[in-house]
Amino acid sequence: MKKNKLMHLKLCFQQDGNKVKFNSWYISSLFISIVVAIPILTVFSSFFEETTNYFEIIKNTFLYEYIFNSLILLFGVLLLTFFFGVGCAYLVSFYDFPGAKFFKWALILSFAVPAYIYAYSLTAFFENYGTLYSILKSLFGDGNYNKQIPKFDGMFGAILSISFSLFGYVYVLTRASFHYQSQNLIELGQNLGFSKRRSFFSIILPSARPAIVAGLALVAMETLSDFGAVSFFGISTLTTGIYNSWVSFDDLAFANQLSFFLLLFIFGLFFLENISRRKAQYHTPFRGGIKTKIKTKLSGLYAISAFSLCSLIFFLSFIFPVLQMMYWTVIFPKNYIDLNISGLLLNTIYLVFLTGLLLILFAFLSNYGNRVTKSKFLNLLSIFSISGYAVPGIILAVAFISFISWFDNTVINFLKFNPIKKVFIGSIIGLVTVYFIRFYSLAFNGIKTGYERINRSIDESSYLLGYSKFKTFLGIHIPYLKNSIFLIGILIAIEVIKELPITLILRPFNFETFATTAYVFASQDLLEAAAVPSLFLILIASSFILLTSRYILKD
Amino acid sequence: MMNNFFEIENVSFAAGGKNKVNNVNLTIKNEGDIVCVLGPSGIGKTTILRTIAGLEKIDKGKIILKNKILSSKDKHVEPEDRNISLSFQENCLFPHYSVEKNIELGLNRKTGKKKKLNPKDIIKFLNLEKILNKYPHEISAGEAQRSALARSLVSQPDLLLLDEPLSNVDQSFKEEIQVELKQILTNSKITTIIVTHDSYEAFYLGSKCAIILDGQIKQYDDPYNVYHFPNSVQVVNFLNRGILIPAKVTGENSLENDDLGTIEGNFIKHYPKGSNVKLLLQPEDLEHDDKSNLKLEVVDRKFRGTNFIYTLKTPSNTLIPVFVHSHHIHQHEIDEKFGIKRPIHIDHIVCF
16 A cells, blocks of 8 residues: 555656656646546445435335436437437438438537427427417417327426437437448448348448447436436436435435435446447448448438438427527517626636636646656546546536535644635536536547547657657647647537536526526526527527537547 | 767667667767668567667667767656657658648757758759648658658758658659668768668668667678678578578588589688588579589579579579579570589688
8 A cells, every 4th residue: 555655656756867857747637537536436435424314215205216217217218319319310321312411410409409498498388378379379269279289298208308409419429330331331231132121220230339329328328417307397316316315405415325326327328338439449441531422312202201300300309499499589578688698698608718728728738648658557547537427417516515515524624724615615616626527528538539640650750850848739739639629619618508407506606607597497487588598508509519510520 | 089979888679668679789980871770570670760769768778979878777868859860660740731841840950060951952852842732641651751751851960760761652763762862861961870671772871781680680780791791590581682502611712512513712701621511692693504514493583674583493402593684695484404604603602
């Protein structure tokens, strides 16, 4: 144990001759790993803490319901996202029909609509005296339409909302896999006399399986993490259980114990996704580039069917919530006027800028450290530090509060320093720290992918031309990676804009974003008022998605 | 006492924690000398260059350039502070800069050379004018290699390291470049170490050649000596320029082989009369003579443009290569008999 500590110290402070050099790469990577480790360790340590009676009550009443509901939700969402994602990816990749090129990128706009906003739209449209009722009334006059209008609420509503919001993951990854799928493989099927249907089931689908599994694993992680949509529909899942045990019963220890169960699920999926991703690399034919796929031209009924299917999914996943929110914004203009849009926009920009800057800076430090030192230990630290993306936002937020409270009550109290609770809880610092943990993998992997394209001999050539490591970083890496930085910045912005549970729990008093404003209105049953912030959120996220669509559709 | 320009003293070269080449001693006496390192693939030639450049560290020995220790057990001068340039075998151009900008980046280094190289001349000689505005992904492997070479040359380092510099260059253009390259390196007095597996390239460009085999430098000598006086059976086998046949020393200047009879010439190393030796027989050692009574069977004939290499079978089933100019009037087909001029005379007799 002592030896390990010494070795670690040695790594952080390298001796060069008589001078001891401060190894910033190890320090920064270690720092990030410790920050990321805090919520995970807090959740695991919760089993040694005492809980209130709420634990017993829940165990005897709702715990199994939480788990059961989470599983039902998961199953339903996986089924729908599989059909939506794979179906659309297959159509746009292999067939030429009117609008195919448009749908290729239009379908990713669904990423801009968070599940909770979809849930508001769904409810608003189908509820008693809702939008559909108004449409029917204006078309056919007064009538008792409420009985005929189907109600998409409860579990079914949540499954639909989450599915339309998340099927993009399956669509993007499957489409990329279809895109890189060898044309030779398809031609081979034709030579063997396979029908289109047999080719699809025997060749195309199996070879895209790792990508589909990776997409579904991401969907599963997000579904289990979802808080906004399920809480809106009043479904008791593990995430709402965590939130309630913290908010209603003030029992952080039990919230953490519930988080433990959820984390077990999530880590299982995390590993499944990782394994699938690793396998997914192998069938990509890099040598000689990609042979352009010959698309089958559809005509007549087939073309109409393909167009209708893609249109329907595009309409339901994006146009429908946008129209619903626009409709309300137009018919209730007071909500628009009353809302402090510039304030919300400034808050959002502030968070995006601060989080993006920190994430990109540390991701660069860590990646460059890995590259320069070629250290396996550093690499291991980096892998650990990106695991934050697998942990649901709500768990991160609650665990972060638990940790800060514990740290404040023990260490800070012991040292007789000023309490740090106020610095980290209900403050921008705390909020950005947890955003950092949650989205670090996005920045780290983005920079890493960019770096992987720069051969190491490029760095060495630079050194040998007399450029120092710092000049190489500034003159070679930064210009080369500027597209990656731009892309990562945009992706971080999209995530931060849409993020709900962390912001909701950790935001400072009176500090709102579009997401929290929409949630607060919706939770007060003021869906019309939730429309304006929701609409702004969707529009900002959509424009960012369009800016990056070229990259998103690439891999 | 005059010091050597560059020295490697008892260094073992390692890559990935594994020793590749052991206890190397190599000296470049004068500035502007060109040394070629020859050896089969995977033997550690590139590791040597990377270590000299400072990209790998050493555990023992010293690497000294212009009387300054660059690498030792306790010292390691960083690559950017060595004024050594390495041109990699694979494409190492900066992908986001044009070829022209890549070459310009080589001008960053402050060189103490009196005779400055003109980048335009280098661009011209390497035939890069047409691709200056292109990006690395838009050019061929050969063009990329030439561009990297140009970048290294314009930096005018104290020591230039070239790793298989012409391996991707078209054969038709290769010889032309070799001539120009040698001229530029000699005129600008750039001391160079070239790693190659092409012995012809090494013999032409190098003022000295080092042969690396089995993790050691087996021979370090000028190209003529390496070719004509290989110092070990391994070097003979590596150069693949002849065969070893059994013979018995019969006198001060003669040997006897069962198939070829008496062979005369000057021994480069003394062997007592009656010794059984292995004689190095190179393709140009034997002469064709249709009138000779020493006839051997043709088993193969390779046309090499300027010459033919006949493979002849002796009565004891030894296969002997014989070099014949392609303008030679009488061509022999396979299975025909091929006459060897007698008495056989070899200028330098190399035996083991």
